[in-house]
Amino acid sequence: MDFITILGLVAATLSTLAFIPQVIQTWQTKSAKDLSFAMFFLMFTATALWLVYGLMLSALPIIVANGTILVLLGVILYFKLIYK
Amino acid sequence: MDFITILGLVAATLSTLAFIPQVIQTWQTKSAKDLSFAMFFLMFTATALWLVYGLMLSALPIIVANGTILVLLGVILYFKLIYK
Numbered sequence: 001m002d003f004i005t006i007l008g009l010v011a012a013t014l015s016t017l018a019f020i021p022q023v024i025q026t027w028q029t030k031s032a033k034d035l036s037f038a039m040f041f042l043m044f045t046a047t048a049l050w051l052v053y054g055l056m057l058s059a060l061p062i063i064v065a066n067g068t069i070l071v072l073l074g075v076i077l078y079f080k081l082i083y084k
Numbered sequence: 085m086d087f088i089t090i091l092g093l094v095a096a097t098l099s100t101l102a103f104i105p106q107v108i109q110t111w112q113t114k115s116a117k118d119l120s121f122a123m124f125f126l127m128f129t130a131t132a133l134w135l136v137y138g139l140m141l142s143a144l145p146i147i148v149a150n151g152t153i154l155v156l157l158g159v160i161l162y163f164k165l166i167y168k
Contacts, residue, residue: 034115034118047099053091
């Protein structure tokens with residue numbers, strides 16, 4: 001595997017893991033006032049499109065990363081709706 | 085331009101625009117308590133790697149999207165540090 005591919009995989013992994021601390025923090029504090037609903041909603045929509053894009057190209061890294069991010073964003077949006 | 089490429093461009097544009105409502109909300113409320121520093125820091129690092137990835141591939145859409153996102157994430161991280 002060449003350096004550019006490894007760089008892309010590291011970037012994709014970090015992008016995916018990034019949402020986990022937000023899920024944990026909001027879960028623990030039960031407070032989501034400062035989170036922009038529009039930001040997470042737009043990101044959820046974009047991630048769903050990336051997932052379709054990955055599926056159409058049968059690109060496994062895009063499918064796995066965006067499938068995972070979609071679930072995490074879904075949890076954050078749910079928290080935003082219930083904790084305000 | 086084929087459908088898959090258009091889909092990818094729409095997804096990239098939405099991913100980029102998504103951060104703007106968060107910048108505006110945090111700017112207006114001066115409150116960033118509920119934002120996870122770890123989330124935005126990990127995302128900033130990942131975006132910087134995506135930018136290097138795009139530069140190494142001379143892939144203009146990746147460079148433009150991630151360059152813009154990097155600036156917006158930088159602003160959000162700055163707000164997180166000053167507004168707590």
